[in-house]
Amino acid sequence: MQAQARSMLNPPVIAEATSIEETGLDLGLITELLLKTLYARGSMLARDLVEELCLPYVGVLERALTQAKREELVEITGSNGIGELAYRFALTARGLTRAQEMLERNGYVGPAPVTIQAYREVVLQQSLRGRRVTPADIHRALAELVLDQSVIDALGQALNSGQAIFLFGKPGNGKTALAQRVAEMFGGEVLIPYAVIADGQIIRVFDRHHHHPVGSAPHANADRRWVLCKRPAIMVGGELTLEALDLIYEPHARVYEAPLQMRANNGVLLIDDFGRQQISPRALLNRWIVPLEQRVDFLTLHTGKQLEIPFEGLLIFSTNLRPTDLVDEAFLRRIPNKIHIGNPSVRQFALIFQRQCQMLGIPFDQQGLAYLLRTYYVNKRELRACHPRDILRALVGAARYLGQEPRLTPELIDRACHSYFVDP
Structure with a gap:
């Protein structure tokens, strides 16, 4: 693996391997992944095997395919263009049996792994x-x-x-x-x-x-x-x-x-x-x-x-x-x-309330906020940062039910609070 830091905010640069040795893997494992992929996907073009296994063809997959062909585990069944990447590969009967045996031991099918050290x-x-x-x-x-x-x-x-x-x-x-x-x-x-x-x-x-x-x-x-x-x-x-x-x-x-x-x-x-x-x-x-x-x-x-x-x-x-x-x-x-993380102050609560009104399309009304605080908070309960959002969503629901435009009216505020608070 070839890696070097690019900057404090960017990930390392890891270049694609040019040989099996540079992958950190061995030929046997790469061949196993190749056979299991062909078993799971059926016949595939070499270029698709490259994408599936996330390994380069030159120096890596070509060696695994050569080894598999030599052992009569895979065969070329056709071509879809020019060059080796356009060859179509499929498992032979012997390759099907070998792939099944491999899947019995390890069912992983997908991109090739990296080493634990890398x-x-x-x-x-x-x-x-x-x-x-x-x-x-x-x-x-x-x-x-x-x-x-x-x-x-x-x-x-x-x-x-x-x-x-x-x-x-x-x-x-x-x-x-x-x-x-x-x-x-x-x-x-x-x-x-x-x-x-x-x-x-x-x-x-x-x-x-x-x-x-x-x-x-x-x-x-x-x-x-x-x-x-x-x-x-x-x-x-x-x-x-x-x-x-x-x-x-x-x-x-x-x-x-x-x-x-x-x-x-x-x-x-x-x-x-x-x-x-x-x-x-x-x-x-x-x-x-x-x-x-x-x-x-x-x-x-x-x-x-x-x-x-x-x-x-x-x-x-x-x-x-x-x-x-x-x-x-x-x-x-x-x-x-x-x-x-403490409760919001009255000023912070008001700012959150105003922002939520804007997000929900409710015209902000200082008198409506004052009514809410006076009726449902003073000497009754603590302020919470989530309350403006939750109460205003309930208010929107009440307005839709009544066929009204959502407004900070005492009636809609009462409906919202009575549905939201257990003991309003």
């Missing part, structure tokens, strides 16, 4: 540590949110430390919305491999649910086994289990899926509603004591062998509960950045 090198080169996040970066990402400057400053300090963050405070004040924008604050793009091979086992890493490609390759003749993506931002809530944090072995496909923290490398992993998972906070933090301190994680293959994987995602915990009610001081020490 993966470690690239993840470390793309680490968030040492990347500066400026006040302008934060304000740009949080432009839609209304937050105290003290919160913004605390967040900026935390991000530049590169260490885990604990966001806490009452529900509905923007903790999740803030955390979801952190990856954007770091900027840049990252390379994600389709798959990684370690100890002869293939681990799928790229996941379209969590990884979002940005388009073409970062440069001409780039190694297509790596996908240029937006910096990942993965969120998980109450459904999180300890099993999701280790390699997930699919017995039917006989292939591994990468855990959440591996897919979040070089990005952000948000544990939302911390304390409400199916596992205890203590068990979850026990699982991450070593990764939080040493920046490496250990994953276990079904053979029992452990793999050392970089732990280079920024871990953010968000909770409505008091941190001291969840874990003791020893655990809190390992999450050094603790940021309280």
